[in-house]
Structures are given as structure tokens and as C-alpha cells.
Amino acid sequence: MEKRARFRSAWVPYALILPQLAVTLVFFFWPAGQAVYQSVYIQDAFGGNLQFVGLDNFRDLFNDEHYLASFKVTAVFSVLVAGLGLSVSLLLAVFADRIVRGATVYKTLLIWPYAVAPAIAAVLWVFLFNPSIGIAAYWLKRAGVDWNFVLDGDQALMLVVAAAVWKQISYNFLFFLAGLQSIPKSLLEAAAIDGAGPVKRFLTIVFPLLSPTTFFLLVINVVYAFIDTFGIIDAATSGGPGQSTEILVYKLYKDGFKGLDLGSSGAQSVILMLILITLTVFQFRFVEKKVHY
Amino acid sequence: MAHGNSVFRRFLLASTMLAFAASAQAVTEIQFWHAMTGANNDRINDFAKKFNESQKEYKVNAVFKGSYPEAMAGAIAAYRAGSAPAILQVQEVGTATMMSAKGAIKPVQQVMADAGEKFDPKVYVPAVAGYYTNTKGQMLSFPFNSSTTVFFYNKDVFEKAGLDPNRPPATWPEVMAAAAKIKASGAATCAFTTAWQSWVQLESFSAWHNTVFATKENGFGGNDPKLVFNGPLQVRHIGNMQDWAKKGYFTYAGRKTEPESKFYSGECAMLTTSSAAYGTIKQNAKFKFAVAPLPYYADVAGAPQNTIIGGASLWVMGGKSKDEYKAAAKFFKFLSDPERQAIWHQTTGYLPITLAAYELTKKSGFYEKNPGTDVSVKQMIVKTTDKSRGIRLGNFLQIRDIIDEELENIWSGKKTAKEGLDAAVARGNEQIEKFAKTAKE
Numbered sequence: 001m002e003k004r005a006r007f008r009s010a011w012v013p014y015a016l017i018l019p020q021l022a023v024t025l026v027f028f029f030w031p032a033g034q035a036v037y038q039s040v041y042i043q044d045a046f047g048g049n050l051q052f053v054g055l056d057n058f059r060d061l062f063n064d065e066h067y068l069a070s071f072k073v074t075a076v077f078s079v080l081v082a083g084l085g086l087s088v089s090l091l092l093a094v095f096a097d098r099i100v101r102g103a104t105v106y107k108t109l110l111i112w113p114y115a116v117a118p119a120i121a122a123v124l125w126v127f128l129f130n131p132s133i134g135i136a137a138y139w140l141k142r143a144g145v146d147w148n149f150v151l152d153g154d155q156a157l158m159l160v161v162a163a164a165v166w167k168q169i170s171y172n173f174l175f176f177l178a179g180l181q182s183i184p185k186s187l188l189e190a191a192a193i194d195g196a197g198p199v200k201r202f203l204t205i206v207f208p209l210l211s212p213t214t215f216f217l218l219v220i221n222v223v224y225a226f227i228d229t230f231g232i233i234d235a236a237t238s239g240g241p242g243q244s245t246e247i248l249v250y251k252l253y254k255d256g257f258k259g260l261d262l263g264s265s266g267a268q269s270v271i272l273m274l275i276l277i278t279l280t281v282f283q284f285r286f287v288e289k290k291v292h293y
Numbered sequence: 294m295a296h297g298n299s300v301f302r303r304f305l306l307a308s309t310m311l312a313f314a315a316s317a318q319a320v321t322e323i324q325f326w327h328a329m330t331g332a333n334n335d336r337i338n339d340f341a342k343k344f345n346e347s348q349k350e351y352k353v354n355a356v357f358k359g360s361y362p363e364a365m366a367g368a369i370a371a372y373r374a375g376s377a378p379a380i381l382q383v384q385e386v387g388t389a390t391m392m393s394a395k396g397a398i399k400p401v402q403q404v405m406a407d408a409g410e411k412f413d414p415k416v417y418v419p420a421v422a423g424y425y426t427n428t429k430g431q432m433l434s435f436p437f438n439s440s441t442t443v444f445f446y447n448k449d450v451f452e453k454a455g456l457d458p459n460r461p462p463a464t465w466p467e468v469m470a471a472a473a474k475i476k477a478s479g480a481a482t483c484a485f486t487t488a489w490q491s492w493v494q495l496e497s498f499s500a501w502h503n504t505v506f507a508t509k510e511n512g513f514g515g516n517d518p519k520l521v522f523n524g525p526l527q528v529r530h531i532g533n534m535q536d537w538a539k540k541g542y543f544t545y546a547g548r549k550t551e552p553e554s555k556f557y558s559g560e561c562a563m564l565t566t567s568s569a570a571y572g573t574i575k576q577n578a579k580f581k582f583a584v585a586p587l588p589y590y591a592d593v594a595g596a597p598q599n600t601i602i603g604g605a606s607l608w609v610m611g612g613k614s615k616d617e618y619k620a621a622a623k624f625f626k627f628l629s630d631p632e633r634q635a636i637w638h639q640t641t642g643y644l645p646i647t648l649a650a651y652e653l654t655k656k657s658g659f660y661e662k663n664p665g666t667d668v669s670v671k672q673m674i675v676k677t678t679d680k681s682r683g684i685r686l687g688n689f690l691q692i693r694d695i696i697d698e699e700l701e702n703i704w705s706g707k708k709t710a711k712e713g714l715d716a717a718v719a720r721g722n723e724q725i726e727k728f729a730k731t732a733k734e
Contacts, residue, residue, distance in 0.1 A: 046397040
């Protein structure tokens with residue numbers, strides 16, 4: 001009855017996953033362990049004067065209103081990046097899917113930004129919106145907007161969100177388009193014959209059938225907003241003005257690599273790690289239940 | 294880390310041995326990590342090349358390692374892995390961190406003495422040497438590129454606005470009056486901006502007015518000073534600047550050198566920044582400009598005193614062989630040559646760090662040919678006081694970031710000058726306490 005292939009010896013499956021396991025151990029578990037280790041010590045920059053302080057680093061962090069403020073910034077930032085990123089790319093994918101003539105050109109152009117490194121994306125956007133030389137800033141000023149993201153925190157946040165979303169749209173777009181194309185045409189045709197218009201068809205058939213893709217992208221985008229947008233923040237605003245764009249991962253970098261405070265930086269990595277684990281588990285346990293596969 | 298370290302170290306050892314076996318035996322090669330870009334990078338490579346050609350025993354490898362914080366973080370990681378460079382260029386704000394790193398560094402004065410090289414701290418400009426000297430009077434690092442805060446102004450704009458282009462504003466109220474005229478006449482869209490706001494408008498500003506910035510002689514007298522730059526004078530000045538920002542006389546353009554481009558593009562008419570910006574400005578400005586002393590408040594007793602230094606010095610890392618230290622000492626001796634120092638000063642806009650280099654430049658007629666280039670020198674060559682010698686704080690880099698954040702809150706009107714400075718002092722003091730915990734003497 002058993003049709004699945006089975007390995008005769010016990011060790012072959014382990015040997016096969018060993019390379020992957022080794023990579024995971026060396027590049028994920030080891031650094032993560034280091035972060036946990038550092039988080040309970042304080043030390044000077046050169047590693048001398050190592051003192052065990054228990055959970056003091058964590059306590060200091062949660063008593064620091066600026067660290068707590070960074071949580072808020074991160075929350076706003078990631079909701080905006082994930083929300084805007086997903087909706088804009090879904091819209092683009094739906095339109096690209098409907099186009100018959102020149103579809104390849106549109107698709108190729110939409111995929112391009114993915115090849116741009118985050119830091120470069122930030123530099124491009126900063127160049128456009130630079131208060132003194134940027135062309136977009138010039139238009140904004142002509143339209144009566146007092147544009148100076150160097151000083152205005154909300155404007156700075158909008159700028160990094162725009163750059164982060166722009167950069168991620170291509171990735172989302174690809175997955176959405178693939179998802180759309182795998183929806184059986186017969187279903188849509190049947191609905192059309194029954195008299196459902198394009199909007200109704202999208203809401204009742206396309207969107208539910210697309211939900212596995214949407215869910216997958218939601219996880220990816222949240223992680224992207226938390227971690228991978230570092231390059232954009234660093235190149236565009238360095239966390240400023242004030243702390244308006246200082247997301248958790250940027251603060252961690254600043255304290256650890258510029259401030260050389262490895263204890264606090266380690267504690268911040270541990271907290272960030274816990275947040276991402278919790279978010280991912282939450283998404284898989286609760287959001288996934290609402291997803292049609 | 295322990296296991297990783299030893300494996301890594303063995304690997305490094307093996308590869309270094311291979312490298313050594315391949316190269317000629319007698320030459321001692323040392324690494325020199327720096328953070329100089331553009332023309333200054335060329336100049337450093339040139340120094341290293343000339344040094345290597347001048348003798349056969351030692352070879353200095355000058356390597357660019359990114360920005361100051363990047364070079365320092367890189368060197369620290371390398372030190373922990375047992376492969377630190379022999380010489381490292383460290384920004385002035387990193388000084389306290391390096392000083393407290395016992396064992397990780399070797400005092401320059403010691404390096405020179407061990408190698409039998411003559412080394413007299415007295416040949417250095419006092420404000421420069423004092424910054425890198427510990428409480429016991431020992432000079433810990435080799436002063437290299439030091440700059441200070443000066444005032445640049447656009448002469449063409451001054452003329453257009455009906456101001457005398459040969460009479461730069463000397464005091465802050467005069468700057469303000471000039472700004473009002475520039476704005477009203479429409480001679481420039483931006484009247485005044487400042488680079489390095491914390492360094493120029495608070496740190497150097499305090500020394501210039503002989504006003505204390507932090508207790509314990511601004512941190513020179515111990516690891517646990519308290520910040521006090523929220524005093525009446527600083528609050529008055531930052532409050533004034535907030536007011537000018539509101540009136541459109543002062544345009545904020547960024548934390549580091551971004552405002553300099555606003556000046557040399559012609560957008561802003563007046564700028565306070567590092568004297569080392571001279572080269573870049575001269576290269577880019579398509580108008581007549583001049584350098585003037587940093588403005589001050591004439592009613593403050595003791596002002597103007599002296600401004601304080603920025604820039605970097607060269608540190609010798611610990612755990613090296615005797616020959617490597619000898620190589621470093623020889624290289625420092627090579628760099629100390631007054632002629633070389635004078636060239637460095639004249640081509641970069643950095644200060645002449647020895648008095649001899651200053652005299653040499655003066656004699657060559659350089660200052661007459663390039664008016665204003667001696668402004669920075671004159672601001673520095675005075676007898677310093679305990680309040681003006683400089684500022685040396687643990688975690689200074691983070692404190693600067695904190696000051697930047699709070700100043701931005703003030704410029705944008707989210708906080709008053711007093712609220713912002715109080716917050717910066719409180720947050721900065723936490724950083725100092727944190728530093729003192731790991732840096733016990």
C-alpha cells in the first residue's frame with residue numbers, strides 16, 4: 001500500500017539535510033546565541049572588563065523612553081510599508097494581468113526596481129526629494145507644500161516609506177501576478193455568465209483564491225519592513241530628524257556599531273528576534289486559518 | 294566566541310606566516326587604517342609611499358577603511374580576533390573610548406621612547422596636544438589631522454545685499470543683522486546655515502565663550518563628568534537660533550557636512566563649519582568667499598577665548614611585536630617633519646599641529662596669498678583654560694547623536710531651547726554613567 005519512497009538506512013536523510021543544517025547553525029543559531037550571550041553582559045568596546053549584569057540591559061531598555069518610542073516608529077513604519085506595498089502591487093498585478101498587448105513590457109518595467117539595492121533606492125529618492133536640488137521637492141514647493149524632510153519628521157517618514165514600498169513592489173507584484181495567473185479561467189467565466197461584474201468577480205473569487213499568496217507576502221513584507229529596510233533608512237535619513245525614522249533595527253545598529261555598546265545592542269537583537277518570532281507564529285496560527293488553500 | 298577565535302586566529306597565523314615566507318625577510322610591514330577620502334586619501338597614500346621609499350627596513354600599508362566610525366568598529370573587531378592594525382586613525386569623539394581601552398592601545402609617548410626616538414609634546418600646538426594627553430601628562434596618541442570651527446561667507450551676496458564684503462560679522466547679533474538684510478534684499482534664499490551643529494554651536498561655542506560644557510574640566514579630569522551645557526548662555530544662543538529658524542534667517546540642512554553643499558552651491562550666504570571644509574569649498578564655489586573667525590557674544594566676559602579641535606589622531610594598537618612598534622615610531626617621526634606638516638596644513642585646511650609648521654607656512658607667505666587660511670590657527674594658538682582645552686567624554690559619539698536629535702526637535706519647534714537642552718543633558722549623562730561602568734580606572 002505504501003507508495004512513498006523510503007530510505008533503507010537511518011542516516012541517509014540526516015546526511016541529506018546536513019548541509020542545510022550546517023548553514024543554519026553557523027549563520028543563524030551561532031550569531032543568535034552570541035546575541036543572547038552579549039545581552040547579559042556589559043563590556044568596553046575592546047572586550048575588556050566583561051561584567052555579568054543579568055537582565056540589566058533589558059531593564060535599562062524598557063526604562064528608556066526613546067527605545068519605547070522606537071517601537072512606535074517601527075509599528076507605524078511596518079504597517080505602512082506592508083499595507084501600501086501589498087495593496088499597490090496587487091492593484092498593479094490585477095491590471096497587468098488584464099492587459100493583452102505589450103504585457104511583457106509592462107511586467108518587465110514593473111520588475112526592475114527589485115534589482116536596485118536598498119541603499120541605492122534611498123539615494124534615488126533622496127535625490128528627487130532633496131529640499132534644495134530635488135525636482136520633486138521643487139514641484140511640492142510650487143504646489144505650496146513646505147517640503148523639508150531634513151527637519152520635518154513626518155515628511156522624512158513618508159519618504160522612507162515611499163522608498164521602501166517602491167523597492168518591494170516588484171517582488172510582491174511577481175507573486176501576485178503568478179497567483180492571478182494560476183486562478184482557473186473557467187471559474188471566472190462561469191461567474192461572468194452568471195452576471196458578476198469585474199469588481200464582484202475580484203472580491204468573491206479572485207481575492208479569496210489569492211489569499212495564500214497574500215498571506216505569504218504579508219509575512220515576507222513584515223520581515224522586510226523590520227529588517228531589510230535598514231539600508232534605506234541609513235542612506236536616506238540615518239534615523240532622523242530627531243528619532244522620527246529610527247526603527248528598531250536601526251537603533252540596534254547605531255548603539256552597537258557606532259556607539260560600541262555591545263550589551264545593549266545584544267539585548268536589542270534578542271528583543272527584535274522575539275518580536276519577529278512571535279509575529280510569524282501569530283501569523284501562521286491565526287491568519288492562516290482564515291486563508292483558503 | 295572563544296572557539297571561533299582560536300580557529301580564526303590559527304587560520305590568520307597560518308596565512309600571515311605564508312605571506313611572510315613569501316616576502317623578503319628583513320622588512321617589517323605594518324598596517325595603517327584610516328578614514329580619509331578624496332584628496333586627503335591621496336595625500337596619505339603619498340606619505341606612506343614616500344616613507345617606504347625613504348628606507349628599506351619598514352613598510353607602512355595605508356588602507357582606507359570607510360568612515361571614522363566604520364574604521365574604528367572594524368579595528369575593534371580585528372583586535373578581538375587578534376589581527377588589529379598597528380596604527381589606527383580615530384576621530385576626536387572616540388578619544389575617551391581609546392584612552393580607557395587598557396592593553397588595547399600603547400601610548401604613543403611610550404612607543405617613541407621604547408624605539409629611542411625623540412618625542413617632545415611641547416612642539417605641538419597646546420590645544421591639540423592637550424586633547425590627547427592623559428591626566429598624568431602622557432601623550433597617548435599622535436595628533437594628525439585637526440581642524441576647528443570657523444565662519445565662511447559669500448562675498449558676492451554680501452555686496453548684493455548692500456553689506457561690506459570685507460567686514461564679516463564678528464558677533465552673533467551682527468550675523469543676525471546681516472541675515473535680515475540678505476533675506477530682505479533677496480540676495481540669497483538662505484541666509485545662514487551650520488554644519489556639525491553639536492560641535493560648532495554647543496561644544497566649540499562654549500569654549501569660545503570660556504563657558505563650561507561638562508564638569509571635571511569638560512571630562513579631562515575623570516571618567517564621570519556631568520554635562521552642564523544647558524546653562525543660561527547656551528540656552529540663550531540655541532533659543533536665538535530657534536528664533537532665527539522661525540524667521541527664516543537660519544536654515545537647517547543636516548547633521549554633518551550636508552550644509553556645506555548649500556553654501557558652495559550659492560544657496561546659503563553664511564556658514565559655520567570645520568576649517569577643513571576650505572578645500573572642498575574652494576574647489577566648488579563659483580563666487581568670492583572668505584573665512585572669518587567664529588562669531589561670539591560680545592557681552593560675555595572672556596569671549597572670545599579659543600575654539601576647540603575636531604578631526605582625528607593616530608593610535609598605536611596593543612599586542613604588537615617590538616619591530617612593529619619600531620616601524621610605527623619611525624613612521625611618526627617621518628610625519629613629524631615640519632615641512633611635511635606644513636604641506637599637509639596648506640593643502641587640506643587642517644591645522645598646523647606643530648608650531649614649527651605654522652612658522653614655516655607663515656614664512657612662505659602662504660597666508661598672504663590665501664587670506665583667511667590662518668583664521669583657524671589664530672583661534673587656536675592661545676593659552677587654553679580648563680573650560681576651553683577641549684571636551685573628552687565617554688560614549689561621546691552617542692552623546693553627539695542625542696544632541697543632534699534634541700537640536701532637531703528645537704529647530705522644528707517641538708521643544709523650546711531649554712526643554713531640548715535639558716533633555717539632551719539628562720540623556721547624555723546616562724550615556725556617561727554607562728561608559729563609566731565599563732571603563733573603571
